[in-house]
Amino acid sequence: MVNAAIVKQLKELVGVQNVFDNKADRVTYAYDAAVLEPQLPAVVVRPENSEVLGRVVAFCNQERLSVTVRGAGTNLSGGTIPQLGGVVLLTNGLNRILEINSEDMYAVVQPGVITAQLAAAVEAKGLFYPPDPGSQAVSTLGGNVAENAGGLRGLKYGVTADYVMGLRFYDVEGNLIKTGSRTVKCATGYNLKALMIGSEGTLGVLDEIILKLIPPPRARKSMLAVFDQMERASQTVAAIIAHHIVPATLEFLDNFTIRAVEDFSHAGLPVEAAAILLVEVDGHPGQVAEESEQVEAILKQMGAKDIQVARDDAQRDRIWAARRSALSALAKLKPTVVLEDATVPRSKIPAMVHALQDIARRFDLAIGTFGHAGDGNLHPTILTDKRDKGEWQRVEAAIEAIFDEALALGGTLSGEHGTGLAKAGFLKKETGQGAILLSRRIKSALDPNHILNPGKIIGA
Amino acid sequence: MADMHALVRLMREVEDQLASCMRCGMCQSVCPLYATTGREADVARGKLALLDGLLREMFDRPDSVRERLDRCLLCGSCQAGCPSGVRVMDIFIKARAILAGFSGLSFSQKMIFKGMLAHPALFDQLTFWSSRFQKLLTRPVNEMLGTSCARVMSPLIGDRHFKPLADRPFHHEVPFLDTPAGRSGRKVAFFVGCLLDKIFPKVAGDVVTVLEKAGVGLLIPQGQACCGIPALSAGDTQTFQRLLRHNLERFPVDDFDYLVTACATCTSTIKKLWPLMAEKEDAGTRRRVARIAEKTLDISQFLIDEHLLTDVPSVGRASKPAEVTYHDPCHLKKSLGVSVQPRAVLNAIEGIRFVEMEGADQCCGMGGSFNIKYYDISRDIGERKRRAIQASQCSVVATSCPACMMQISDVLSRGGDPVRVRHVIELLAECWKDNDNYPSTH
Numbered sequence: 013m014v015n016a017a018i019v020k021q022l023k024e025l026v027g028v029q030n031v032f033d034n035k036a037d038r039v040t041y042a043y044d045a046a047v048l049e050p051q052l053p054a055v056v057v058r059p060e061n062s063e064v065l066g067r068v069v070a071f072c073n074q075e076r077l078s079v080t081v082r083g084a085g086t087n088l089s090g091g092t093i094p095q096l097g098g099v100v101l102l103t104n105g106l107n108r109i110l111e112i113n114s115e116d117m118y119a120v121v122q123p124g125v126i127t128a129q130l131a132a133a134v135e136a137k138g139l140f141y142p143p144d145p146g147s148q149a150v151s152t153l154g155g156n157v158a159e160n161a162g163g164l165r166g167l168k169y170g171v172t173a174d175y176v177m178g179l180r181f182y183d184v185e186g187n188l189i190k191t192g193s194r195t196v197k198c199a200t201g202y203n204l205k206a207l208m209i210g211s212e213g214t215l216g217v218l219d220e221i222i223l224k225l226i227p228p229p230r231a232r233k234s235m236l237a238v239f240d241q242m243e244r245a246s247q248t249v250a251a252i253i254a255h256h257i258v259p260a261t262l263e264f265l266d267n268f269t270i271r272a273v274e275d276f277s278h279a280g281l282p283v284e285a286a287a288i289l290l291v292e293v294d295g296h297p298g299q300v301a302e303e304s305e306q307v308e309a310i311l312k313q314m315g316a317k318d319i320q321v322a323r324d325d326a327q328r329d330r331i332w333a334a335r336r337s338a339l340s341a342l343a344k345l346k347p348t349v350v351l352e353d354a355t356v357p358r359s360k361i362p363a364m365v366h367a368l369q370d371i372a373r374r375f376d377l378a379i380g381t382f383g384h385a386g387d388g389n390l391h392p393t394i395l396t397d398k399r400d401k402g403e404w405q406r407v408e409a410a411i412e413a414i415f416d417e418a419l420a421l422g423g424t425l426s427g428e429h430g431t432g433l434a435k436a437g438f439l440k441k442e443t444g445q446g447a448i449l450l451s452r453r454i455k456s457a458l459d460p461n462h463i464l465n466p467g468k469i470i471g472a
Numbered sequence: 473m474a475d476m477h478a479l480v481r482l483m484r485e486v487e488d489q490l491a492s493c494m495r496c497g498m499c500q501s502v503c504p505l506y507a508t509t510g511r512e513a514d515v516a517r518g519k520l521a522l523l524d525g526l527l528r529e530m531f532d533r534p535d536s537v538r539e540r541l542d543r544c545l546l547c548g549s550c551q552a553g554c555p556s557g558v559r560v561m562d563i564f565i566k567a568r569a570i571l572a573g574f575s576g577l578s579f580s581q582k583m584i585f586k587g588m589l590a591h592p593a594l595f596d597q598l599t600f601w602s603s604r605f606q607k608l609l610t611r612p613v614n615e616m617l618g619t620s621c622a623r624v625m626s627p628l629i630g631d632r633h634f635k636p637l638a639d640r641p642f643h644h645e646v647p648f649l650d651t652p653a654g655r656s657g658r659k660v661a662f663f664v665g666c667l668l669d670k671i672f673p674k675v676a677g678d679v680v681t682v683l684e685k686a687g688v689g690l691l692i693p694q695g696q697a698c699c700g701i702p703a704l705s706a707g708d709t710q711t712f713q714r715l716l717r718h719n720l721e722r723f724p725v726d727d728f729d730y731l732v733t734a735c736a737t738c739t740s741t742i743k744k745l746w747p748l749m750a751e752k753e754d755a756g757t758r759r760r761v762a763r764i765a766e767k768t769l770d771i772s773q774f775l776i777d778e779h780l781l782t783d784v785p786s787v788g789r790a791s792k793p794a795e796v797t798y799h800d801p802c803h804l805k806k807s808l809g810v811s812v813q814p815r816a817v818l819n820a821i822e823g824i825r826f827v828e829m830e831g832a833d834q835c836c837g838m839g840g841s842f843n844i845k846y847y848d849i850s851r852d853i854g855e856r857k858r859r860a861i862q863a864s865q866c867s868v869v870a871t872s873c874p875a876c877m878m879q880i881s882d883v884l885s886r887g888g889d890p891v892r893v894r895h896v897i898e899l900l901a902e903c904w905k906d907n908d909n910y911p912s913t914h
Contacts, residue, residue: 032511036522036531037512039530040513040517040522042521044497045497047494058510084497085512102510105510126501149501150501340557343494343556343557344557349556397491399491
């Protein structure tokens, strides 16, 4: 338990200015972006260098204090909600880009570096870091690794895991563990880095991350296609993939979302359209020209009512502005926004979209659906007011129905938001009890006192 | 122990607005204070969570929440970029009023707001006499920027390089003016504001010059009061209401087409906060406030949107051709969306080469009383602005707000940078004054 003596020792470890134990400060670290009850931590600490980070972890283990590592606190599954009375460990004191190596195309960063800031720094050196989660303007790379964050470019470029070359992390006793390397290939030892990615701070505490960089695409082309039938749009997604074209992004907006975006931004979207698809192909100029023609042909063949192809950057920006404002346009309609990310194999997109419409009707809820249709990762967004108890019960039932539907179609509970607290109770449905028991054995071996972000992923 | 139930009842007023924050955290990317401190209690999401905590009766006393709520520049960056459209500024202003009403004002706040600001004539006299005495305690430190610093150790001044009170406030030069609409066919009321009146009377004079040259009729009523923002941001609604009523009497809304100011903060206060805080006034007052708010424009916005600079052939050469950059005051760009017009004014002046600085719309860190309470943080934020100005390599930084001018003068003066800080209207007025060809006024 955290008491005055513990706080005093923490202050000695990280400095008085980096310990927050006033209740008013602690209240501001009790939540993240998930729609879950806040939990008040007992103390919040902010180490400013690697060595101190390790000492704090070891100290918490020795004192049996639960530790929840927090970057920007933007997690959508409750992964950064601390344990009541536990310690919150901030990473924003560890926010330096340590190296950007153009020759070997990698970057080394501390966990608190903001995703968009790394992307900009890398771009300035003529390279490209593709993962672009929706929260990239504030999210940290440590958080991205711990949650295996995705983004709009997942379809072609993959997710955070595909860019982690190596990690340095502290185990629960404060030993510094190295895994992976600065090389493209690395076949030594257990792949501990794979175990750490997506472990949500339950197995160790990240200290340094080596990220793969790639050359940026030299050309790109964006298109917007309007459909008057939802089924047609979702079949088109499946058709593009079936033709073995891999666009950089292939996004979907349903009628509910289109109307919300249009009310909000007056971008000139067709409000009567059942669905819109946004497609961007990128790569070598020759390849872009060829693929964009192919995509256009498929769009026509599948019965798109209207196809707009961006001729320049301004038109491209207009096309993507609609997608970028989707979540905020929906969020403005109701106080509580539940953003789900159940994901299905791409060919099952039509079935999933159909099921979501059915669920909205069945539970009498407003659900806007948009998202990364190209990688099967839709974002059914439930608009509600958590204070309306009756409706909230229907929301919880609808979430479970969405999970069941995704799993029945061979999909997963979460494409990119993580298990956290929100989906821990449902994990068994996806993985079965065996995987959970094995995971608990791994957890017990690496964190025998169960102090590292307890309750997340595999339950308490 | 304070009666927290009573406070919770009062807080219900903002409950619905509080519920609209989805805790996405995107405000972290734009908050100038969070960028400096990295503390969640400094960013809007944290403050909204604290107010939520008050509502849930998580606190025995409101003091610690109030202290964190007050630690804010009220720049509105968070609201301008909020994905859920949370009306953060409305919530903060109302919450400050509720908490001040509940816990009371500090002794110095009472002295300043209730004892002085609420009585415009007395406030004018006090500041006039202070301007006589300030030279005893302070000395000029930078001639080009017109800043001063303390002669002796002073806890209030610290090591600031501040703009001193003017020898003669604007209302001594022009106590009253009422001219008919000239060839522009428009008549405007000029809301001078405290900083222009008492620290930058020259800018106020330049506003008059420019409007006269543009053939605009002017109403400058006698005995104008403060717009009320200092009182309001401290939660002193009584003083605010008093100032509001005082100003409403002096600005008869039927007598002018527009009300212009050259202070971003006054403009934003009149347009946004007067209507917000008039919600509890009688229907007649609410209507008058709404009409005044509708008529209120920033001076550059008025000149450009009403096409007054294209009508005037005499917009000629800047007296000293210069590279000029522009700082967007938060209360113009983030609060009112006005950013194109001041640049258009600068671009209309031949002899000025306009250079956009990096992060032109990033807060300068002034934040009114924030600068007094949290000078170190204010200075850190100001340093970023200073670096952006330096990087632009301009010899002049123009802006549209006297409060920003004070802060930017302070950071540039302490850094010894050879950059002048000017109001957009000063540059326009000067090129007009230097040009003999301008048409006669009426």
